[in-house]
Structures are given as structure tokens and as C-alpha cells.
Amino acid sequence: MTLPLEFYQRSNVLTIARELLGKHVCTHLDGELTTGRIVETEAYRHEGDPSITLHLQRKARQAQALYQAGGQAYLYAVYRIHTLFNITTHDAAHPDAVLIRAIEPLAGLEVMLRRRGLATVARNLTAGPGVLSQALGLTPALNGELLIGPRIWLADAGEPIDPENVVASSRVGLAYAGQEAVALPWRFRLKNSQWTSPAK
DNA sequence: CTAAGGATTAACT
DNA sequence: GTTAATCCTTAGT
Numbered sequence: 001m002t003l004p005l006e007f008y009q010r011s012n013v014l015t016i017a018r019e020l021l022g023k024h025v026c027t028h029l030d031g032e033l034t035t036g037r038i039v040e041t042e043a044y045r046h047e048g049d050p051s052i053t054l055h056l057q058r059k060a061r062q063a064q065a066l067y068q069a070g071g072q073a074y075l076y077a078v079y080r081i082h083t084l085f086n087i088t089t090h091d092a093a094h095p096d097a098v099l100i101r102a103i104e105p106l107a108g109l110e111v112m113l114r115r116r117g118l119a120t121v122a123r124n125l126t127a128g129p130g131v132l133s134q135a136l137g138l139t140p141a142l143n144g145e146l147l148i149g150p151r152i153w154l155a156d157a158g159e160p161i162d163p164e165n166v167v168a169s170s171r172v173g174l175a176y177a178g179q180e181a182v183a184l185p186w187r188f189r190l191k192n193s194q195w196t197s198p199a200k
Numbered sequence: 201c202t203a204a205g206g207a208t209t210a211a212c213t
Numbered sequence: 214g215t216t217a218a219t220c221c222t223t224a225g226t
Contacts, residue, residue: 171207
């Protein structure tokens with residue numbers, strides 16, 4: 001079933017990041033349906049996280065989505081090439097979000113292959129925050145889209161996640177924000193998935 | 201207006 | 214390990 005807005009609007013983004021593992025993310029764009037199982041997430045919490053402040057300065061316009069109630073897609077381009085898929089959480093006073101770093105492709109494989117320009121389903125189809133967005137057809141134009149359909153939504157697959165199977169580790173790509181930001185163990189992934197991102 | 205740079209990736213040496 | 218890719222926003226002529 002589709003996750004309700006209440007799921008995203010709870011106050012603890014770290015809890016939400018953990019619970020998103022194993023959920024299914026679905027997009028229905030241009031009449032084409034694609035679905036994937038979330039296997040890696042990363043939490044960005046305003047409180048105590050220096051990287052958020054820097055990011056808000058740099059991405060002021062698109063980041064307005066972060067100042068809405070939770071449950072929206074926050075999409076923006078980085079490094080001239082890639083779109084990153086975030087999910088906003090909490091309420092309008094707290095710009096917290098969860099970055100989806102990797103998924104396991106489930107449905108619409110041929111659509112994903114075409115969008116990625118690949119011939120066969122392999123790990124690099126959806127393992128990584130930039131390529132995952134591309135496979136799902138997500139672009140910055142969809143920034144602010146509500147995650148309750150009809151174009152983008154998440155579904156509870158009824159799959160209970162064993163806490164033993166969740167690994168917490170430090171985040172990547174934040175050297176510019178200083179050691180304090182990098183050290184926070186706010187990246188979560190499923191231990192036994194072969195679809196998690198290759199980044200350290 | 202032009203220039204610079206980012207929560208990255210793939211194709212190189 | 215190094216580097217090019219070439220979008221979108223901000224900062225600077």
C-alpha cells in the first residue's frame with residue numbers, strides 16, 4: 001500500500017531513513033511504470049548537521065521543498081550531470097530529508113535500461129544516487145512532487161526488516177562540509193543486498 | 201552577461 | 214588514481 005504523508009511527517013528523520021529500507025519506490029512518468037526496492041538511504045537532519053546549512057545556501061531555490069511539510073520529492077542536479085532523489089520529512093520548520101542512494105530494480109526493467117542506455121540488467125543500473133534517479137526518470141522538474149502519487153509514490157512491501165540486517169555507516173561526498181559532517185553515521189543499507197552503491 | 205562549482209559517475213592512464 | 218561530463222544556481226563583471 002502507498003505510504004501516507006504521516007509516515008514522512010514524523011519528527012525523527014533517522015528513524016524514517018531506517019524504515020525506508022525495503023520499501024518500494026514507484027514512478028509513473030510518460031505512461032511508463034518503474035518500481036524498485038530501497039536498499040540504501042542517507043539521512044540529512046537540519047539539527048546538528050553542518051552540511052545542511054551549506055547546502056541550503058547553495059541550493060536556495062530548489063531547497064524550498066525542504067521548507068514544506070514532509071512527504072515531497074526533493075530533486076536537484078549536481079556535478080552538471082546527475083539528479084539526486086531525496087524525500088522530505090518532518091514539518092515546515094525542519095528542513096530534514098532522506099537521500100535515496102541505491103535501489104534494487106523490480107519492475108519496468110526495460111524502461112530503466114533504455115533511460116540508462118544499457119543493454120543488460122546489472123548492478124550499475126540503479127546502484128548510486130545519480131543513476132537511480134536516471135533509471136526512474138526523475139529530473140529536477142519534478143522537485144516538490146508529493147509522494148502519494150499519481151506520478152511518484154512509495155509503497156510498503158510488507159517486508160519486515162531485521163535490524164541485524166541494517167548497517168549504519170558514515171556518509172560520503174561531504175568533505176567540503178568538514179569532518180564533523182562526514183563522521184555522522186547516518187547512512188543505512190541492507191547488509192545482504194548486492195544492489196547497494198559502490199561508494200566507500 | 202560570464203564564470204564557477206556541487207550530497208557523482210564512468211572511462212580513462 | 215585522475216579526469217571529463219556540460220545542468221542549474223549563485224556570485225561576480
